[in-house]
Amino acid sequence: MADKVELVMRFHPVGGEDVSLLSSDFADEAQALAAIARALDERHGLVLSQARYNREAAESGMVINLANVVSVRVSTRDSDTTGQYL
Numbered sequence: 445m446a447d448k449v450e451l452v453m454r455f456h457p458v459g460g461e462d463v464s465l466l467s468s469d470f471a472d473e474a475q476a477l478a479a480i481a482r483a484l485d486e487r488h489g490l491v492l493s494q495a496r497y498n499r500e501a502a503e504s505g506m507v508i509n510l511a512n513v514v515s516v517r518v519s520t521r522d523s524d525t526t527g528q529y530l
Contacts, residue, residue, distance in 0.1 A: 448494075451476055454517040455508065464522070465506070467495040476518045484510050 448468045453476065455463045469492050470476040483490045490508040497506070 449520060452517075452519050452522045454519075455510075455513050456515045456517070458512045458514055463497075465492075465495050465497045466499065467492050468503070469494050473518045473520070477516075480510070480516050480518070487511075 448471055450466050450468045451470060451473065453465050453467055457463070467476070470479065480490055488510075490510055492506045492508065494503045495506045496503050
């Protein structure tokens with residue numbers, strides 16, 4: 445299995461501000477997008493076991509409610525012009 449990389453995941457909700465976090469739960473962007481799409485299709489939350497919110501030092505587990513998310517950007521770099529959208 446490939447080494448895990450730290451991905452920037454930016455969630456765009458229907459209302460409110462974007463939520464950005466760092467996660468090393470996935471090997472690459474494609475794997476992260478597949479997990480997000482599966483959670484959306486199955487109407488489940490996205491479960492992350494190795495995530496950091498707002499660039500905190502410590503990792504923790506998180507469950508992201510995708511019910512009001514319009515789009516998600518996943519990238520290896522934190523930039524407004526990079527990454528894939530779902």
